[in-house]
Amino acid sequence: MEILLNILVLFGLLSVGLCFIVLLPTVGQVIMAVFATVFTEKAVSNFRGVESGTVQRKASVPVDTPKPEGHVVTPVWVYVVTYLVLLVLTGVTVGVSELGMVQRKAIIAAVIVASMKAGLVIAWFMHVKDGPRMHRLILVTSTFFVLIFVTLTMADLSTRTWGLEEQNLPTIAPS
Amino acid sequence: MSEDSVERPAWVEPFFHSADQQRSAASLGMWLFLGQEILFFSGLFMAYIAYRWMYPDTWLAGADLLNKQLGALNTVVLLTSSLTMALAVRATELGEISKVIRHLWATIGLGVVFLVIKSVEYSHKIHEGMLPGFHFSSDGLENNGGLFFGIYFALTGLHALHVIIGLGLMGWLIARCKKGLVNEERYVLAENIGLYWHLVDLVWIFLFPMLYLVR
Incomplete structure (x- = not known):
C-alpha cells in the first residue's frame, strides 16, 4: 500500500x-x-x-470605402535587370569561393552575397518594396525569430565546454 | 456608405466587403505562410550551422565531394525560372492570359530541368554510397561524414519537394487560366503561387553557397 x-x-x-x-x-x-x-x-x-486606448479615424474618409489600391504593374525591364544582377551575384559567389579564403571569411562573404541576392528577389520579384507594409512586417518578424533561434543555440554551443572532452569533440571550432 | 454602392463581382466571397479586401486578405495569408516556411527551413539550417561548428573538417571534406558546376547550373536555372514566373504574374495583372500560360510552361520546364539535374546529382551520390543509411561508405570523409550528407539530403530533398509542389501548383494555375478563372481582376492566385516559387528560389540561394561553395 x-x-x-x-x-x-x-x-x-x-x-x-x-x-x-x-x-x-x-x-x-x-x-x-x-x-x-x-x-x-x-x-x-x-x-x-x-x-491612449482610442482609435482615430479620419472623418473625411468613410470607413467602408475600400482604399484605392493603386496596383502598379512593374515594367519588364525591372525584372530583367534584377535577373541580370542576380546572375552576376551568382558568378561573384562562385568566384569568391575560388579565391581560397579562410573558412570564417569565406562563410561571411558567402552569407553577405546570398543576402544581397535574397534582398533583390524579395524587393523586386516578391514586390515587398512597393507592397503593403504588413508583408514587410511578417518578413522581418520571421527573420528576427530565425536570428533568435540561431543566436541562442550558438551561444549555448560555443560556450559549453563540459562533456565534450570525453567524447573527443572540439570545444571551440578551429579558425 | 451602403453595401450596394460598392461593386462586388460574383467571385468575391460573401464574407469579404470588396474585391480589394479579398485580394489583400489572400496575399496576407500567403505571406503568413511564407513566414512559417522560413521558420520551417531554419530548423535544418540551424542543424547545418551547429554541426558545422562541431565538425568543421567533415564539412570541408564534404563540400569537396559535391559537384560545384551542377550546383551553379541549377542556381542559374532556378533564377531564370523565377524571372519567367515574375513575368507570368505581370502578364496576369495585365490580363494577357495566353502570355501567362506561355510563361508558366517555361517556368514548369525550368523546374523540371532543375529536378533532372538534381536527380543526376542524387543518383551519382547514392551510387557512390553517400546516402546515409545501411550502405553508407565514408570514403574520403573524416569522421561523421554521414552527418554532412544527412543534412545535404534533408535540405536539398525538402527543397526538391517544394519544387515538385510548386510545379503542381503551376499546373493547377494553367488549368484555371484555361477555364477563364484568372484575369486582370483575379490575379491574386497567380501572385501567391509566384510568391511561393520565389521562396523556393530564396531557399536555394542560401543552400547553394552553404553546401557547395563554402569551405
Whole structure:
C-alpha cells in the first residue's frame, strides 16, 4: 500500500512539475506579449498626441470605402535587370569561393552575397518594396525569430565546454 | 456608405466587403505562410550551422565531394525560372492570359530541368554510397561524414519537394487560366503561387553557397 501511495505521490509531483515546466514559459510569454502590446500602444499614442486606448479615424474618409489600391504593374525591364544582377551575384559567389579564403571569411562573404541576392528577389520579384507594409512586417518578424533561434543555440554551443572532452569533440571550432 | 454602392463581382466571397479586401486578405495569408516556411527551413539550417561548428573538417571534406558546376547550373536555372514566373504574374495583372500560360510552361520546364539535374546529382551520390543509411561508405570523409550528407539530403530533398509542389501548383494555375478563372481582376492566385516559387528560389540561394561553395 505504502509503495502504491509513494508512486502516486511521485506521479503527482512529476505531473505538477511537468505542467510548470511546460506552462510557465508559455504563460510568461503571453504576459510579456500583453505587456509589450499595451506599453507600445501607450507609447505610440503618447508620441502621436492621441489619448491612449482610442482609435482615430479620419472623418473625411468613410470607413467602408475600400482604399484605392493603386496596383502598379512593374515594367519588364525591372525584372530583367534584377535577373541580370542576380546572375552576376551568382558568378561573384562562385568566384569568391575560388579565391581560397579562410573558412570564417569565406562563410561571411558567402552569407553577405546570398543576402544581397535574397534582398533583390524579395524587393523586386516578391514586390515587398512597393507592397503593403504588413508583408514587410511578417518578413522581418520571421527573420528576427530565425536570428533568435540561431543566436541562442550558438551561444549555448560555443560556450559549453563540459562533456565534450570525453567524447573527443572540439570545444571551440578551429579558425 | 451602403453595401450596394460598392461593386462586388460574383467571385468575391460573401464574407469579404470588396474585391480589394479579398485580394489583400489572400496575399496576407500567403505571406503568413511564407513566414512559417522560413521558420520551417531554419530548423535544418540551424542543424547545418551547429554541426558545422562541431565538425568543421567533415564539412570541408564534404563540400569537396559535391559537384560545384551542377550546383551553379541549377542556381542559374532556378533564377531564370523565377524571372519567367515574375513575368507570368505581370502578364496576369495585365490580363494577357495566353502570355501567362506561355510563361508558366517555361517556368514548369525550368523546374523540371532543375529536378533532372538534381536527380543526376542524387543518383551519382547514392551510387557512390553517400546516402546515409545501411550502405553508407565514408570514403574520403573524416569522421561523421554521414552527418554532412544527412543534412545535404534533408535540405536539398525538402527543397526538391517544394519544387515538385510548386510545379503542381503551376499546373493547377494553367488549368484555371484555361477555364477563364484568372484575369486582370483575379490575379491574386497567380501572385501567391509566384510568391511561393520565389521562396523556393530564396531557399536555394542560401543552400547553394552553404553546401557547395563554402569551405
